[in-house]
Amino acid sequence: MNPAPSWMPPQAADIAxxxxxxxxxxLFIALFLAVTVVGLLALFVSTSRPQDKQxxxxxxxxxxxxAFWVLAPLLICGYLFTLGLPGYVSNTRQRSESYTxxxxxxxxxxxxxxxxxxxxxxxxxxxxxxxxxxVARDLRLPAHKKIHLVVQGSQGAQTLYAPALRxxxxxxxxxxxxxxxxxxxxxxxxxxxxxxxxxxxxxxGAELMISDAAEFDTWLQEVSNDLSGLPPAEAGQVVxxxxxxxxxxxxxxxxxxxxSFQGLWGRSETLADGSSVVVDADYVAESIFNPTAKVVKGFxxxxxxxxxxxxxEHVGFLIEYMKSLNGEGAK
Numbered sequence: 001m002n003p004a005p006s007w008m009p010p011q012a013a014d015i016a017x018x019x020x021x022x023x024x025x026x027l028f029i030a031l032f033l034a035v036t037v038v039g040l041l042a043l044f045v046s047t048s049r050p051q052d053k054q055x056x057x058x059x060x061x062x063x064x065x066x067a068f069w070v071l072a073p074l075l076i077c078g079y080l081f082t083l084g085l086p087g088y089v090s091n092t093r094q095r096s097e098s099y100t101x102x103x104x105x106x107x108x109x110x111x112x113x114x115x116x117x118x119x120x121x122x123x124x125x126x127x128x129x130x131x132x133x134x135v136a137r138d139l140r141l142p143a144h145k146k147i148h149l150v151v152q153g154s155q156g157a158q159t160l161y162a163p164a165l166r167x168x169x170x171x172x173x174x175x176x177x178x179x180x181x182x183x184x185x186x187x188x189x190x191x192x193x194x195x196x197x198x199x200x201x202x203x204x205g206a207e208l209m210i211s212d213a214a215e216f217d218t219w220l221q222e223v224s225n226d227l228s229g230l231p232p233a234e235a236g237q238v239v240x241x242x243x244x245x246x247x248x249x250x251x252x253x254x255x256x257x258x259x260s261f262q263g264l265w266g267r268s269e270t271l272a273d274g275s276s277v278v279v280d281a282d283y284v285a286e287s288i289f290n291p292t293a294k295v296v297k298g299f300x301x302x303x304x305x306x307x308x309x310x311x312x313e314h315v316g317f318l319i320e321y322m323k324s325l326n327g328e329g330a331k
Contacts, residue, residue, distance in 0.1 A: 012164035012189055012210055013147075013181040019166040022084040029076060095180045098148035102129040102309050103139065103169065105158045126160065126191070126206045127244065133311025134224040135242050140209045142216035143186050152176045152304065162208055164189035186210050227317065236321025239314045248303065251325055258303060259296055265322045270297045284322065285315050 008020055105126055128139045139162075141147055151160050151169030153176065160169045164187075169177045189208040211219070227235040240246060240261075248257035259269070268276050272295045277283055286293055288310060291303035 009163035010187065010189065011166075012162075012184050012187060012208070013166060014184065015181050016164070016166045016184075018086060019084075022080070025083060026080055029080070093180060094178075095146045095148070095182075098146040098180060099142070100131055100148040100150065101139065101141070102150045102152055103127070103160055104129070104152045104304065104309065126158075126193075127242075128206070129309040130220060130224075132220070132224050133309075133314050134220065135309070136223070138206050138209060139191065140211065140216065140219065141183050142213040143183050143210050145213060146180070146182050149179045149181075150176055151179070152309075159194040161192040161194045162189065163192070164208060168194065183210050186212055227314075232317055232320035233324040234321075235314075236317035236319065236324075239310070239318045240321055243306070243310060243314075245318075255299075258299055261322050262325045265319075265326050271295060272297050272299075279322075281319055284319055285312075288315055288318075 008023075011017060011020065103126055126137070126139075128136045130136070149165075149167065149169070151171045153171035158171065161167070165179075165181060167179050167181070169179060171177050187210055189210070191206050191208050227238060230238070240249075245261075250256050250260040251262050253260045253262045264279050267279050269279060270276050274297075277294055283294065287303075289307040290305055292301045292305075295301045
């Protein structure tokens with residue numbers, strides 16, 4: 001863990017140091033100006049005396065004071081801009097050989113929402129997709145490695161705030177925001193959601209964990225093989241639940257945000273443009289990676305694209321699960 005002022009969050013990324021320095025300089029200048037302005041105002045009020053028009057006209061220093069109060073703020077703002085610009089550029093500039101992780105919100109299902117107590121804050125349940133297609137509910141990263149974090153919008157605008165990384169990613173549906181940084185030493189850090197809803201801030205059901213590169217590789221290999229021993233249909237059910245499909249697609253024939261998966265495989269669907277399509281492997285894959293390409297009639301094009309968030313193998317598992325639902329619900 002990198003050192004940081006006691007009143008600041010720990011520094012878990014290379015960009016944190018420059019962000020903290022910019023913030024501290026800005027805070028110092030603001031406090032200095034506040035004290036100076038208030039002090040001078042009190043001094044002028046306590047020492048000023050009424051002047052006659054003739055003596056006031058001989059005061060030639062007025063333009064100097066006015067020039068100072070115009071130029072000084074411009075110089076200060078220009079300095080703060082040049083101070084913070086390198087950190088911003090570093091955070092938003094693409095870095096070669098970066099490890100990409102995609103963050104997106106997984107909404108609660110109706111059943112899960114009912115199970116939560118009335119006094120508890122709603123939770124924005126984030127998911128984090130790794131390059132091999134594995135989806136985790138916590139953000140786990142290797143230490144001292146270049147990271148490309150993609151905050152992708154899903155249903156509604158959400159905000160992923162990682163104080164230790166000095167990152168606040170905001171993305172509405174169909175949008176994304178990219179961040180590049182290099183992680184520091186191992187440690188565990190909180191994540192927050194800064195969306196204000198219903199008079200309260202949404203809770204965050206995830207945390208950030210940075211571990212040694214070897215430990216991270218071992219963890220990812222172990223968790224990524226959790227579907228290898230399952231039958232394809234059962235593995236598809238895990239993919240269905242893990243990727244949040246259950247929030248928009250039922251398995252009992254009831255339409256939700258999207259069509260129900262029960263009896264969907266092999267069926268001919270009428271699209272919004274009046275044409276029709278048979279639900280086969282090609283259509284399912286296209287609907288997952290580019291959901292707005294063919295929208296079923298009666299439904300809105302609100303499904304987020306899963307390109308880069310789910311592997312071809314997992315799509316195959318999901319197809320086998322859909323086949324198993326023909327005529328019956330999930331076992």
